[in-house]
Amino acid sequence: SSELTQDPAVSVALGQTVRITCLGDSLRSFYASWYQQKPGQAPIIIIYDKNNRPSGIPDRFSGSSSGTTASLTITGAQAEDEADYYCHSRDSSAFAVFGGGTKLTVL
Amino acid sequence: VQLVQSGAEVKKPGASVRVSCKASGYTFTGYYIHWVRQAPGQGLEWVGWINPNSGGSNYAQKFQGRVAMTRDTSISTAYMELSRLRSDDTAVYYCATWGTRGFDYWGQGTLVTVSS
Numbered sequence: 113s114s115e116l117t118q119d120p121a122v123s124v125a126l127g128q129t130v131r132i133t134c135l136g137d138s139l140r141s142f143y144a145s146w147y148q149q150k151p152g153q154a155p156i157i158i159i160y161d162k163n164n165r166p167s168g169i170p171d172r173f174s175g176s177s178s179g180t181t182a183s184l185t186i187t188g189a190q191a192e193d194e195a196d197y198y199c200h201s202r203d204s205s206a207f208a209v210f211g212g213g214t215k216l217t218v219l
Numbered sequence: 220v221q222l223v224q225s226g227a228e229v230k231k232p233g234a235s236v237r238v239s240c241k242a243s244g245y246t247f248t249g250y251y252i253h254w255v256r257q258a259p260g261q262g263l264e265w266v267g268w269i270n271p272n273s274g275g276s277n278y279a280q281k282f283q284g285r286v287a288m289t290r291d292t293s294i295s296t297a298y299m300e301l302s303r304l305r306s307d308d309t310a311v312y313y314c315a316t317w318g319t320r321g322f323d324y325w326g327q328g329t330l331v332t333v334s335s
Contacts, residue, residue: 145321147263154313154325155263166320198263200321207277208253208265 116144116199116211123217124189132184132214134199142202144182146175149196149213159184186216194218220244222252222314222326229332235302238329240314247295248272251317254288254299256310257328264310268317269297304333 116136124130134144143162147155157166159175162182172187182201186193199211225239240252254266267278269288276288282301290297297314312329315322 147322149263154315154328155322156325157321157323160320164320166323200263205280207268207279208255210255210263210265213262 116201116209118197118199118211118214120212121215121217123219124186125219126191127188129185129187130189130216132186132197132216134182134184134201134211135180136182136201136209136211137180138201138203138209139177139180139182141204144175144177145200146173146184147198147200148193149198150194155198189216189218191218220316220324222316222324224312224314224326224329227330227332229334230304231335232305232333234304234333235300236304236331237298237300238312238314238331240297240299240326242295242297242316245316247290248292250323252288252290252297253315253317253322254312255315255322256312258307258310261310266299266312271297301331304331306333309333 146159148158149155158169158173162177163175174185176183197214203209221243223241228236230236248271251268253268256264269276271290278286285302287300309332314326316324
């Protein structure tokens with residue numbers, strides 16, 4: 113399958129921890145990466161190769177993976193973390209496949 | 220690193236559109252450029268890539284036969300042309316470099332509107 117499935121929306125109280133998940137068969141073979149997109153902006157990469165952060169990305173963002181599930185965890189969510197989050201992976205039939213995206217609301 | 224895309228376009232169904240992506244701040248031929256689109260209120264969809272060094276390209280199956288990606292190394296610019304446009308091609312089209320981390324750098328996006 114070349115699909116990655118994400119929950120459409122998740123909410124978290126300010127300062128609490130939230131996990132955003134991504135399910136797909138391709139995750140057995142390929143690492144997931146995660147992108148954050150705020151309204152009117154291009155996405156930015158926040159996690160790559162399962163659990164690596166580019167410079168400048170706060171360490172409250174972390175990634176993990178097990179079997180067909182990849183997860184993005186935000187430990188101590190901040191107001192500025194409110195955004196859409198997309199998982200991405202390779203696939204045997206396509207170079208890139210994205211999840212449908214999760215809208216994170218920080219309460 | 221900067222990727223600057225061409226401006227918004229409005230096209231009629233059946234027409235073609237060409238979007239440009241001018242790169243600066245790095246060696247243009249050193250990194251593949253990908254195109255990703257996003258329909259209004261929807262998620263990200265990969266369209267394809269071009270190798271600026273060789274000119275080789277690869278497209279998502281959904282777009283094969285309708286998309287062509289080219290480049291002009293003399294001006295560090297990549298192009299994506301989509302033909303036989305339909306209303307569901309209305310989207311923001313992004314170019315992005317593929318580096319060691321993934322889609323490292325993105326253009327600002329180009330809105331293509333297909334409407335009669």
